[in-house]
Amino acid sequence: MHPFKTFEGRVCPLDRTNVDTDQIIPKQFLKRVERKGFGSCLFYNWRFDEKGNKKKDFVLNKPEYAQSSILVARDNFGCGSSREHAPWALQDYGFRVIIAPSFADIFYNNCQKNGILAIRLDSPRVDELIRRGATEALALTVDLEQQKLSAPNFAEHFEIDPYQKEVLLKGLDEIAMTLTYEDEIVAYEKQHEAVVH
Amino acid sequence: MKRRNIIEKIWDQHLIHQEDGKPDLLYIDLHLVHEVTSPQAFEGLRMNHRTVRRPDRTFATVDHNVPTSENRETKDAISKIQIETLQKNCKAFGIELADIYSPHQGIVHVIGPELGLTQPGKTIVCGDSHTSTHGAFGAIAFGIGTSEVEHVLATQTLWQKRPKTMQIKVNGNLGIGVGAKDLILAIIAKYGISVGTGHIVEYTGEAIHNLSMEERMTVCNMSIEAGAKAGLISPDQTTVNYLRGRRFAPKGAAFDQAAQNWLALASDDGAEYDRTLEIDASEIQPQVTWGTNPSMGASINDLVPDPESFDDEEKRQAARKAIAYMDLKPGTPIHAIPIDVVFIGSCTNSRIGDLRQAAEVVRGNHVHEGVRALIVPGSYQTKKQAEAEGLDQIFKEAGFEWREPGCSMCLAMNDDIVPVGKRCASTSNRNFEGRQGTGSRTHLVSPAMAAAAAIQGHFADIREFTAIH
Incomplete structure (x- = not known):
């Protein structure tokens, strides 16, 4: 996993609550056995009509957001299915940061495992970013070390769990780290081996 | 001694490592695997020269993309590769697979309980959000992403932040013609799809106690639809009766001993929760x-x-x-x-x-x-x-x-x-x-x-x- 330190990018406002992972990547694209190449399927049914033509009014299809890399949405982003294809698609499309007032638990974890920074921010601040993102070319700087977001006339501290911050900053291989606890895992198993299967 | 709810009891039993500033390292008893969310995890193991730590605690089936036609032939070439990939992976890593023509094949959350793999007190994960289903037995069961699937395959553990606990108390009884599905849909309609975020829910109350195991599975299944990490129900005699004689359930005297342990997991009287919600079953249509x-x-x-x-x-x-x-x-x-x-x-x-x-x-x-x-x-x-x-x-x-x-x-x-x-x-x-x-x-x-x-x-x-x- 690539370490995440500071990042600067253009905001793409997605003015929706409860965006579920079925919308982020519909099921017909879950059949592949690779991790890469899902960007073209991102928000497929919102981006494309039945004939595969781009829907002009969907925010990602507007030319001014073509290079955006920070997605800002409303409450409970990523609810529903556990499919990690959702963060894979967001990342492959070019998003490195997602900002919302709240995230569904599994999606939030899945972002973390892929080096995507999911930031929880108060609703009024999210609202501000969505409104400004819709009317101006809003460039936002994200400093994970300092836990700071900044843009012209905008500065905000954000909270993140210290462990998750460390994993992201260092781009840690979590499995390799867990394997250093091998002795404790073995000891646990010896003590609890009675459990069948 | 502190009165504990079942969520705290199971969590504490599965702690391998705990330290300040870190999530808990939790042991996983049972890992269920299916064709759609596992190929990239097995591939990750191979790339890093790792193996499956406990194939005996891992069980696989094909369910998400398999055809339901009588001949069961997959016409879709990409789906076919996905199914074959699971077959190859299970063979290579020594994992039991309830394959397409197996008498045990089925939806992963249906066969787990049917085979008796699902048992009270277990920690159960699967790369599928409806893993909460298994909570009906008094297990902590939750859905995970593919990276976590890989982590469990390699280590049989997960780093997990201790969740908050929530009680959803269902008072009274359901009316005639009103079932478990109506109950859980009514709970979600009343409290919303993110009420459970960050929580494990225990369903309690008379109406829950009177449900069959299958009805309890319907309720716990949709916990994720209320945003909860997991949903569960304290085991009782209904739970024990369901499990007796199932393939992976303990046999003979070992079963009776297990049943005693299971019943002791039920939340203590007066146990506390971070949050309690209530609903009156008799009002549900x-x-x-x-x-x-x-x-x-x-x-x-x-x-x-x-x-x-x-x-x-x-x-x-x-x-x-x-x-x-x-x-x-x-x-x-x-x-x-x-x-x-x-x-x-x-x-x-x-x-x-x-x-x-x-x-x-x-x-x-x-x-x-x-x-x-x-x-x-x-x-x-x-x-x-x-x-x-x-x-x-x-x-x-x-x-x-x-x-x-x-x-x-x-x-x-x-x-x-x-x-x-x-x-x-x-x-x-x-x-x-x-x-x-x-x-x-x-x-x-x-x-x-x-x-x-x-x-x-x-x-x-x-x-x-x-x-x-």
Whole structure:
């Protein structure tokens, strides 16, 4: 996993609550056995009509957001299915940061495992970013070390769990780290081996 | 000693390592695997020269994209590769696979309990959000992403932040014709789809205690639809009776010992929770969803709501979008909504009890003209049981399709798709846009309500329907 330190990018406002992972990547694209190449399927049914033509009014299809890399949405982003294809698609499309007032638990974890920074921010601040993102070319700087977001006339501290911050900053291989606890895992198993299967 | 709830008891039992500033390192007792969310995890193991630590605590099946046609041949080349990849991976890493022609094949959340793999007190994970189903047995069971699947394969553990605990207390009893599905849909309609975020929920109360194991699975299954990490129910004699004699359950004296341990896991009297919600079971009516998330639901005798009647702008906006997508008119009686497709199946409602309820409604009736109605049993074992009871005959004579087990039209990864613009009464768990096929429209209901809709061609109050027919 690539370490995440500071990042600067253009905001793409997605003015929706409860965006579920079925919308982020519909099921017909879950059949592949690779991790890469899902960007073209991102928000497929919102981006494309039945004939595969781009829907002009969907925010990602507007030319001014073509290079955006920070997605800002409303409450409970990523609810529903556990499919990690959702963060894979967001990342492959070019998003490195997602900002919302709240995230569904599994999606939030899945972002973390892929080096995507999911930031929880108060609703009024999210609202501000969505409104400004819709009317101006809003460039936002994200400093994970300092836990700071900044843009012209905008500065905000954000909270993140210290462990998750460390994993992201260092781009840690979590499995390799867990394997250093091998002795404790073995000891646990010896003590609890009675459990069948 | 502190009075603990079952969530705290199981969590504490599975702690391997705890330190300040870190999540807990938790042992995982059972890892269920399926074809869609595992290939990249196995590939990750190979790339890093790692192996599966405990194949004996791992069990796999194919369910998400398998065809439900009689010959079970996958026409889709990409799905075929995905299924073959799981076969190869299970063989290479020594994992038992309930493959497509196995008598144990079925939806992963149906076969786990059927085989007795699911047991009280276990930590259970699977790369599927409906893993919460297994909580019905008094287990901590939750869905994980593919990276975590890889982590569990390699280490049999997960780093997990201790979740908050929530009690949902269901007082009183459900009325006649009102079932577990109506109960969980009513809870979600009342409290919303993110009420459980960051929590594990324990369902308690008289109505919960009186549910069968299959009904408890329906309730716990949809915990994720309330945003909860997991949902569970303290084990009792109903739990113990269900597990006795199952393939992976302990045998003989070991079973009796296990049963004692299981019963001791139940939450202590007076145990505390971070949050408690309550609902009165006797007030719950048969439910039908009208919108594009599971909280957008109503009672059968209600009307499609007016989006402008909601109290905040976000809700109004969401309701407007949902009603437009669903092509409904505010003020329409729910029972008057016509339907094109009926799907009885999914990890929520495809067990033998669900099929018996549906068959009771269907017996002697016929599917309405122009309606396509499917029954997709949750597993081979369920299918065989239903056939032994003659339920398949009742369904087939009424004009239902009787199909092979799998996830099928719940998420339409195989050929079982609701066509564009068509409306489906479905016993599944999600009514998201396009869930059952691009442009499809889903109304979530109980098996009995789905069966009645198949016969009427529109929704019907199952209580009146049963009285007339």
